[in-house]
Amino acid sequence: MIETIYVEEAIQNHPRTKFILKKFKKSRIISIYKYGEIFNKKNQNFRIQKANPCLILAHKKDNFVLPAPEGFGIGSSKNFYFSHMYNCIYDCRYCFLQGMYSSANYVIFVNFEDFDIAIKKTIKKNINSKLTFFSGYDCDSLALESVTGFAKHILSIFRIYPQIEIEFRTKSIQKEPFLSMKPMQNVILAYSLMPELISNSLDNKAPSISKRIRVISELASKGWRIGLRFDPLIHSKNWKELYKELLEYVYNNISLNCLHSVSFGSLRFPKRMFKNIFKLYPNELLFTSPLSLNNKMISYDIEIEEEMTSYCKNLSLKYINEDQIFKCSI
Ligand code: SF4
Structure with missing residues (x-):
């Protein structure tokens, strides 16, 4: 249940604003000038807000399509998100x-x-390249589909x-x-997966x-094409057993x-983000496991990752071809 919805003045009469608001008949609606008034202000706490996040409906002004970071891809020569x-x-x-934003509001x-316009422009500009677009880098691409469409x-x-x-990456059902x-x-x-036992303690609120x-x-x-994203790979005492069971079960x-493709990515955080996340959950077992600074990222030791x-x-490789497998290294 969303108790409060902030709506930017400029889009109050937008048909999509009205469409979304119809789904939250009991919520309190507050008009704002810019979403930055509410979202990601310095004195906010992600963990506290996560208990009862607000929804903010806003108008995006720029940066609709961006180049995907290096190391993020599934075989195309150019990747955008x-x-x-x-x-x-x-x-x-x-x-x-949670390390990037100080606000947990949506x-x-x-x-x-x-x-649409930005995607079409990007395609036109790169017409001679093989392109992949990734939907929802800053969110789960499908988790709120029933609200947004x-x-x-x-x-x-x-x-x-x-x-x-186009890839939709999700944990939703x-x-x-x-x-x-x-x-x-x-x-x-594309579905993010990890052994059920580990997911039960880390993928809070996500479907099993x-x-x-x-x-x-x-x-x-x-007939839909599927991507399997074992990302992040989480280390534990019996990780081999758990991942064997999961991989065999899925295949x-x-x-x-x-x-379409399978990718593996290890647990990793940019240093600054890790600092923020650790502050939120200093007792979390995941962050007290042996992680260290490798190539500007906090991660397991390279030997463990490899x-x-x-x-x-x-x-x-017992089930699929080598050219279907990718490593996610960002
Ligand atoms: S599904 Fe999990 S990892 Fe992905 S954006 Fe949501 S909270 Fe983050």
């Missing part, structure tokens, strides 16, 4: 957003049409460009708009791994023909 939302309804303990930008909206753009890929549409071969529904795998299996059986329960990645990769 866009975020129609800041923050997430889930509360994963390792989430970088911001939804309602001017989707400006994303963003995925449904943006798919209409990618239908015009079947050679351009949101099946619409996909179940009621004809599958699009340039769309990748078994529920996610059931949805993956259903969407794959309808045996989805149609492998629909598998051992985990190659173990999972070798297991995966």
Whole structure:
């Protein structure tokens, strides 16, 4: 339940604002000038706000499409991302957003049409390159789909460009708009996964791994292309056993023909973000495990990272081809 919704004056009469507000009939609506008045101010505390976040409806002015950071990709020569939302309804303990923002309030930008224009411009500029766009770098791309309808909206753009890929990365079990549409071969529904036992203690408020795998299996059986993102890989005493069980279970329960790609990424945080996150959860076991500074990132030792990645990769090679496997290194 969202108790308070802040709405920027400029978009009060926007049809999408009205569409979203209709879903929150009992919420208190407060008019504001700019979302920055409420979001990410210095004296806010992410952890306290996360207990009862507000929703902010806003108009995005610029930076609709940005180049994805180096090391983020699934085989295209150029990668871009866009975020129609800041923050997430889930509360994963390792989430970088809690180190990036001081506010846990959700911001939804309602001017989707400006994303369309920016995406089309980016495609035109890079017409000779293989492109992938990633939806929802600053949020979970599908978790609030029933409220925003963003995925449904943006798919209409990618239908015009079947050679351009778009990935929706998510932990949600949101099946619409996909179940009621004809599958699009340039769309990748990418699911973040980790062993259930570990997920139960780290992926707070997110759907369980078994529920996610059931949805993956259903969407794959309808012909949608699936990405599996084992990112972050989490180390524990019996990690080999846990990851073997998970990988074998997933590969045996989805149609492998629909598998677009699999990627592995280790647990890592930019130094400044780690400092902020650690302040929020100083007693969290995950952050007191042996992490150190490697290449400006706080992460496991390189040997641990490499051992985990190659173990999972070798297991995966029994089911998929090497060119379907990627390493996420940002
Ligand atoms: S689902 Fe992703 S964006 Fe949402 S809290 Fe978890 S890690 Fe963060």
